[in-house]
Amino acid sequence: MERPDNLVIVIFGATGDLTSRKLLPALYSLSNQKLMPEKFALLGVGRSELTSAEFRKRIEESIMDHSEEIEYDFSHIPEFTSQAEYFNIDYASVSDYKRLRSLIESLCKKNCLKGNLIFYLATPPSIYEVISTNLSQSGLEIPTNGFRRFIFEKPFGYDLESSRKLNNTLHGLIKEDQIFRIDHYLGKETVQNLLVTRFANGIFEPLWNRNYIHRIEITSAESIGVEERGGYYDSSGALRDMVQNHLLQITGLTAMEPPSSLGAEAIRNEVLKVFQSLELIKEEDVEKSVIRGQYTASTIRGENVQGYRYEKGVDVNSKTETFVAMKFFINNWRWSGVPFYIRTGKRMPTRVTEVVIHFKQSPQNLFQREPGTLAGNQLIIRIQPDEGILLKFDMKEPGAGFNVKNVNMDFHYTDLADVKIPSAYERLLYDVMMGDSTLFSRDVEVETAWKFIDPIHKAWKNNPQIKIYGYPAGTWGPELSNNLIEGEGLTWRYPCKNLADEELYCEL
Numbered sequence: 001m002e003r004p005d006n007l008v009i010v011i012f013g014a015t016g017d018l019t020s021r022k023l024l025p026a027l028y029s030l031s032n033q034k035l036m037p038e039k040f041a042l043l044g045v046g047r048s049e050l051t052s053a054e055f056r057k058r059i060e061e062s063i064m065d066h067s068e069e070i071e072y073d074f075s076h077i078p079e080f081t082s083q084a085e086y087f088n089i090d091y092a093s094v095s096d097y098k099r100l101r102s103l104i105e106s107l108c109k110k111n112c113l114k115g116n117l118i119f120y121l122a123t124p125p126s127i128y129e130v131i132s133t134n135l136s137q138s139g140l141e142i143p144t145n146g147f148r149r150f151i152f153e154k155p156f157g158y159d160l161e162s163s164r165k166l167n168n169t170l171h172g173l174i175k176e177d178q179i180f181r182i183d184h185y186l187g188k189e190t191v192q193n194l195l196v197t198r199f200a201n202g203i204f205e206p207l208w209n210r211n212y213i214h215r216i217e218i219t220s221a222e223s224i225g226v227e228e229r230g231g232y233y234d235s236s237g238a239l240r241d242m243v244q245n246h247l248l249q250i251t252g253l254t255a256m257e258p259p260s261s262l263g264a265e266a267i268r269n270e271v272l273k274v275f276q277s278l279e280l281i282k283e284e285d286v287e288k289s290v291i292r293g294q295y296t297a298s299t300i301r302g303e304n305v306q307g308y309r310y311e312k313g314v315d316v317n318s319k320t321e322t323f324v325a326m327k328f329f330i331n332n333w334r335w336s337g338v339p340f341y342i343r344t345g346k347r348m349p350t351r352v353t354e355v356v357i358h359f360k361q362s363p364q365n366l367f368q369r370e371p372g373t374l375a376g377n378q379l380i381i382r383i384q385p386d387e388g389i390l391l392k393f394d395m396k397e398p399g400a401g402f403n404v405k406n407v408n409m410d411f412h413y414t415d416l417a418d419v420k421i422p423s424a425y426e427r428l429l430y431d432v433m434m435g436d437s438t439l440f441s442r443d444v445e446v447e448t449a450w451k452f453i454d455p456i457h458k459a460w461k462n463n464p465q466i467k468i469y470g471y472p473a474g475t476w477g478p479e480l481s482n483n484l485i486e487g488e489g490l491t492w493r494y495p496c497k498n499l500a501d502e503e504l505y506c507e508l
């Protein structure tokens with residue numbers, strides 16, 4: 001892989017959680033793999049008063065604490081941190097941006113003669129506009145010889161109106177091709193593998209439609225609670241935090257038509273078409289198509305876990321959902337009539353994200369099967385953890401008669417020796433440095449996703465009688481969510497942490 005051109009990366013929100021958990025370890029990992037530019041400077045910008053030396057120490061700690069590699073080469077940390085500086089800012093102060101500009105210019109003289117700059121806004125979204133406007137007023141957004149790219153973390157707005165407003169402001173300052181809206185799920189290797197599974201294998205694509213697929217299920221469960229992010233989360237909730245972006249993007253890649261090429265526009269156009277075909281859930285149907293829940297106090301593996309309302313930063317009367325499950329349809333030629341079920345939640349029994357394709361049953365039930373076992377083929381695309389693919393199919397049990405057993409055929413990424421799965425942020429940061437926007441959302445994509453989410457929020461807001469169900473921390477959410485699945489005896493798949501052996505050993 002090529003090394004990007006020399007540059008300066010400026011991270012706003014440099015002392016925040018995202019920077020320390022994800023961005024710094026990802027940049028270090030890239031530098032270990034020689035995928036950072038030969039010369040670069042890392043400029044941390046934040047409200048906390050820190051010296052550059054203190055910031056370097058923080059970088060070291062975050063690499064040590066949050067790197068995903070188990071056996072890792074930490075010996076380059078001093079060299080890596082030596083390229084870092086810190087700048088203390090008042091985000092609203094115009095004069096601070098003037099000083100920032102001089103610092104960036106001097107860093108550029110040493111590191112990137114072309115003036116390539118990346119601005120990463122890892123701050124609360126409420127200050128995206130003020131930072132972008134001030135950067136623009138200080139003239140930093142204009143590409144001179146090199147490039148100027150802006151990365152925005154999610155959430156991008158909190159509804160259609162605010163995302164439109166943010167897009168309009170940004171378009172008045174910078175060009176759309178300078179904007180990289182991050183959805184880190186798109187950086188996950190296994191999310192991208194959805195495209196390869198579908199479009200590189202001749203066997204799946206002919207079946208991938210309403211004629212052969214009964215339903216599609218997407219689960220993204222987390223075992224953690226809201227941790228230190230109660231303040232943010234309480235004004236967001238699972239629908240905005242996970243569904244509007246990550247789950248809809250996975251839906252887009254699962255449901256899209258083959259792109260005409262692997263170019264950024266070709267892929268994003270197809271995902272957009274899926275979003276445009278989402279059947280909006282009417283306000284009066286929200287209660288029956290969308291189930292929301294909130295975790296309550298419980299004991300998980302002997303440990304007492306507090307309820308959501310008692311988490312730091314959360315209102316004790318909060319009605320924010322920490323779980324959401326819904327049924328919806330994609331109204332197009334390929335998917336008409338096929339229900340899509342998606343669910344996500346915090347404090348569930350395990351951390352797992354997967355797509356389950358349930359194929360239609362064979363038309364004639366010739367064979368005997370154990371009572372209670374369901375016939376049918378499922379293709380499970382495991383996004384995390386134990387990344388891989390599992391195909392469930394029926395086979396004859398050895399012996400007399402024709403007893404049928406549902407068995408697994410599975411592939412695990414860990415079986416590929418010597419293959420390192422890069423972290424999502426590694427992949428995305430590398431792509432921004434290389435100027436590849438395939439895995440980033442365009443303005444219209446984000447807005448179309450909000451168009452689907454807004455009516456659900458409005459229904460909840462306008463109809464306080466729509467229930468929010470409590471579910472004990474450590475469970476799979478309100479049991480009622482099973483009622484969403486149409487068909488007698490059908491429920492969600494209850495996945496384990498491990499992909500294939502759920503009947504033998506289920507690590508929950």
Ligand code: BG6
Nearest residue numbers: 154184222241242246353384424
């Ligand atoms: C983030 C959400 O976008 O994704 C978090 O804001 C969530 O609430 C996280 O925990 C999940 O990401 P991952 O990569 O751990 O599945």
